[in-house]
Amino acid sequence: MGYFPFYIDIENKSCIIIGGGAVALRKIEKLREFKPVITVIAPDICDEINRFADIKIIKRKFEDRDINNAFMVISATDDKELNTHIFALCKEKNILINTVDDKDKCGFIFPALVKKDNVTVGISTSGKSPLYSRFLREKIERLIDDDCNKTVEILSKYRAEIKKRVISEENRKKVFEMILDLCIRGTENIDDELILKITEGLDK
Numbered sequence: 001m002g003y004f005p006f007y008i009d010i011e012n013k014s015c016i017i018i019g020g021g022a023v024a025l026r027k028i029e030k031l032r033e034f035k036p037v038i039t040v041i042a043p044d045i046c047d048e049i050n051r052f053a054d055i056k057i058i059k060r061k062f063e064d065r066d067i068n069n070a071f072m073v074i075s076a077t078d079d080k081e082l083n084t085h086i087f088a089l090c091k092e093k094n095i096l097i098n099t100v101d102d103k104d105k106c107g108f109i110f111p112a113l114v115k116k117d118n119v120t121v122g123i124s125t126s127g128k129s130p131l132y133s134r135f136l137r138e139k140i141e142r143l144i145d146d147d148c149n150k151t152v153e154i155l156s157k158y159r160a161e162i163k164k165r166v167i168s169e170e171n172r173k174k175v176f177e178m179i180l181d182l183c184i185r186g187t188e189n190i191d192d193e194l195i196l197k198i199t200e201g202l203d204k
Contacts, residue, residue, distance in 0.1 A: 002126045003109055011035040014069055018062045018086060019076030020045030023100050027074050028055065030113060041066055042077070064089060072096040075105075103127035112137040117149040118156075151183040158195050165199045175199055 013036050017024050020042030028038060028049060039056040040049055050057060058066075062082065067073050073095055075086045080102075087105040090097035099105035111122030112133035121140050123133045155176065166172040175198055182188045 003124055005111070005122055005124065006108075007120070007122075010071070012037055013071035014039070015072050015074065016041065016067050016070045017074045017076060018042065018066075018082075019074075019078075019100075020049055020059075021076070021078075022046065024074070024076040025049055027076060027098075027100070027110065028052065030110060033115060036071070039066075062086065067093065067095060070095050072108075073098070075099045114140045114144060116144045118152045119144055119148050147183075147186070151180065154183055154190050155179060158190075161195060162199060166202045168202070171202045175202070 010031070011034065015031060015036040015038045017027060017038060017040045020040055021044075024040060024042070025046060025048050028040070031038060032052070032054070037056075038052075038054075039058060041058045041060070041062055043059060043061055045057055045059060049055065062077075067086070067089060070090075073086065073090050075083045075097065077083055083099050083102065083105060087097055087099050089095075090107065095107075097105070097107045098110060103109060106127075109124065109127055111124045112130070114121040114123070114137050121137075121144070123136045123140070125133050158179065159176075162172060162175050166175055178198060179190060179195075182190060182194075188194060
């Protein structure tokens with residue numbers, strides 16, 4: 001069975017990462033842009049992680065109490081026995097857990113991510129082929145350009161106004177599709193006057 005692609009706001013939520021090596025570093029690099037409160041716990045922590053000013057560092061072995069208030073936990077150690085113990089603790093406490101490179105001990109997995117400003121795409125092969133996920137990510141990265149983000153900004157800017165002016169869901173959908181088409185074609189300057197013209201005469 002595949003994984004359902006939840007998109008969760010993790011800003012200011014507690015993320016505990018157990019492990020301080022290259023694997024932990026890769027997870028941190030993915031997470032930081034989404035602004036969780038990251039704490040790294042390990043006896044040895046690599047220089048690259050130590051350089052992050054916005055991350056709390058605890059240089060010691062993991063203790064069970066470390067995850068008490070965690071929203072999510074990432075177990076990134078090379079100690080299988082410890083990883084199994086952390087997974088069992090998180091499962092007991094209903095805490096989201098990702099055990100790196102062991103999908104059987106994961107409550108969630110990391111997708112291959114493409115993020116550019118407001119557009120975020122997650123790609124998963126249900127843990128079966130990370131290599132193919134990476135291939136798809138690279139293809140999608142080439143598709144998402146500055147025009148994509150400009151389109152999202154325009155649709156967001158006029159969303160509330162269109163919903164206020166057009167009551168019918170069917171007509172509202174037509175308006176959004178028309179604006180999207182104009183954005184993609186790039187043939188019109190989309191401004192307040194054009195939005196007024198498009199919505200004029202529709203149900204109010």
